[in-house]
Amino acid sequence: MKKFNLFKEIIVADRQKLLNAINSQKEFGITISGDVIYAPFDKDAILIYQGRHIPKAHNALMPAKPQRLGEILGDKYQLVEDDDRVLIKAFGNWQELIKVNTPRASYDDTTGDGVSEFSSDKLEDIGWNATEFNITYRDLVEEIEAKCDGTLLCIEQEEPSYQFSGLGFITNDDQAAEVAFKYCQERIKKMMQEDPLYAKEKLSDDEQEAAEFFKCL
Numbered sequence: 001m002k003k004f005n006l007f008k009e010i011i012v013a014d015r016q017k018l019l020n021a022i023n024s025q026k027e028f029g030i031t032i033s034g035d036v037i038y039a040p041f042d043k044d045a046i047l048i049y050q051g052r053h054i055p056k057a058h059n060a061l062m063p064a065k066p067q068r069l070g071e072i073l074g075d076k077y078q079l080v081e082d083d084d085r086v087l088i089k090a091f092g093n094w095q096e097l098i099k100v101n102t103p104r105a106s107y108d109d110t111t112g113d114g115v116s117e118f119s120s121d122k123l124e125d126i127g128w129n130a131t132e133f134n135i136t137y138r139d140l141v142e143e144i145e146a147k148c149d150g151t152l153l154c155i156e157q158e159e160p161s162y163q164f165s166g167l168g169f170i171t172n173d174d175q176a177a178e179v180a181f182k183y184c185q186e187r188i189k190k191m192m193q194e195d196p197l198y199a200k201e202k203l204s205d206d207e208q209e210a211a212e213f214f215k216c217l
Contacts, residue, residue, distance in 0.1 A: 001144070001145045001146075001148060001149065001150040001151060001152050001168065001170075002150070002151050002152070003151075003152045003154060003156070004032050004046075004151055004152065004153050004154065005154055005155065005156050006048070006089075006090050006091035006094060006097075006153070006154070006155050007091050007155050007156060007157050009032070009089075010087050010088065010089055011030065011032060011033075011034050011048050011087070011088040011089075011090060012034045012085050012086070012087055012088075013030055013034040013035075013036060013085070013086045013088060014034070014036065014084065014085065014086075015081065015083075015084050015085055015086050016084065017036040018030070018036050018069070018086055019069075020036075021036050021038070022053045022069075022072055023053075024038075025052060025053065025054060025055075026038055026039070026052060027039040027050070027051065027052040028050075028051070028052070029041055029045065029047040029049060029050045029051075029100075030047060030048050030049040030088070031045060031046060031047055031048070032046045032047075032048055032151070032153065034088075041104075043104055044104065044169065044171075045104060046101060046104070046151060046153055046169055047097070047100050047101060048088065048090040048093075048097060049073060049077070049088075049090065049093075050100045051073075053072050069081065069086060073088075074093065076090075076092035076093035076096070077089065077090055077092065077093060078092065091155050094155050094165065097153075098110050098165075098167065101153060101167050102167060104169070105119065105153075105167040105168060105169055106118060106119050106120060106123075106150070106168045106169055106170040106173070106176075107119065107137075107141060107167075107168045107170075108167055108168075109141070109154075109164075109165070109166045109167065109168065110165045110166065110167060114137065114138055115137040115138060115141050115168075116137060117137070118137075120170070120173040120176070120177070122173060122174070122177045123140075123170075123173060123176060123177050123180060125213075126140070126177060126180045126181055126184060127140055127180075129184075129209075129210040129213045129214065130180075130184045130210070130214075132204075132206050132207045132209075132210035133184075133187070133188050133191060133198065133207065133210060133211075135184055135187060135188075139183075140180045140183065140184075141168065143179060143180060143183045144168075144170065144176045144179060144180060145168070147179050148170060148171070148172070148175055148176045148179055149170075149171035149172060149175070150168060150169050150170040150171045150176075151168075151169045151171075152166050152167070152168050152169075153166060153167045153168075153169065154166030154167070181214065184214050185214045185215060185216060188210075188211060188214050188216045189216050192211065192216060200217065
C-alpha cells in the first residue's frame with residue numbers, strides 16, 4: 001500500500017474546475033489526486049475536502065464581496081493559487097477528514113486503541129478468528145500494507161514527538177483476504193507444531209473452531 005502523508009503532500013487542483021464546483025452550489029469533493037468530483041462519491045474516493053458553498057445573502061446597501069478560495073474552503077487549509085492551479089495542504093483539517101473518509105475506509109487506525117475491525121466481512125471473519133491464536137488486527141494490517149494494493153491516508157511526523165493517525169483503503173478486498181488468510185494459516189500451523197499450549201489435543205472449542213476455519217486441522 002502507498003502512504004499518503006498529509007503532513008508532506010501538496011494536492012494540486014485545477015483552479016477553474018474548483019471554481020465551477022464552488023459556484024454550482026452542489027456538494028463536491030477534492031480527492032488526494034486533486035480531482036474535483038461531485039456527490040454521490042464513488043466508494044473508493046479518498047477526499048481532502050468535502051463541502052458545498054452557499055453564498056451569503058446580500059442586498060443593494062451591502063454588495064457582496066468576492067470571497068477568496070481560502071475563505072471558502074476554510075482556514076484549516078493552506079492554499080497557494082498559481083495561475084490555473086491551486087496548491088493545497090490539508091493536514092490542518094485532519095479531524096474533519098477522518099469523519100469524511102471513515103465511511104469508505106477499509107480500516108480505521110486513528111485512535112489510541114489501534115485497528116479493531118475491518119469494513120469487509122471477509123476480512124473481519126479472518127480477523128475475528130485469528131484473535132483466538134493471539135494474532136492481532138495490527139499483525140494483519142502490517143501484512144496487508146506490505147503486500148497489497150491500496151492507500152494509507154495519514155498524518156505522520158517524527159518531531160517534536162512521533163505522531164501517527166491513519167485510515168486504510170484496500171484496493172482489492174479479495175486479494176487482502178487471501179494474503180491475511182495465508183499469513184494466519186502459516187502462523188497457526190507453526191504454533192500448533194512448536195508450542196505445547198497450542199497442541200491439537202489442548203485446543204479450546206473456540207481455538208479448534210478457528211483452526212478449522214484456517215484449515216489447520
